[in-house]
Amino acid sequence: MKTVILALFVLLVVGQSEALRCNCGGMKQCSRPVETCYGSNNVCASVIIFAGSMPRHFRGCMSSQNCMKLTLMGLSVATCCSSDQCN
Structure with a gap:
């Protein structure tokens, strides 16, 4: 029973640890x-x-810290978001 609970916990952690994916382009290579x-x-x-x-x-x-700084500088406008491909 402990093995089943441990296996379910590992699957839950791995499933929740997916990395954020963002659109990439413009001046960024x-x-x-x-x-x-x-x-x-x-x-x-x-x-x-x-x-x-x-x-x-x-x-x-x-x-997020750098994105917020770009928003406040006055010479640029930055939109920061935290869901997949929200930019």
Whole structure:
């Protein structure tokens, strides 16, 4: 009985530990159009930078702290979200 409970617990943990997946592109070099986030990169970001003559755009995985900083800078607008491909 203990083995069955342990097996169910392991399946539950593995099933809940899926990594976040974000759309990737724009100025960010990506090998695929969707990337898997690792480590401290815990949100999907979509960023528009207004510095220079033309706005530039990129999207992909980013830490929530860095994404929030880009939102507050004034020269860029960042959208941060935490569900798969929300950017």
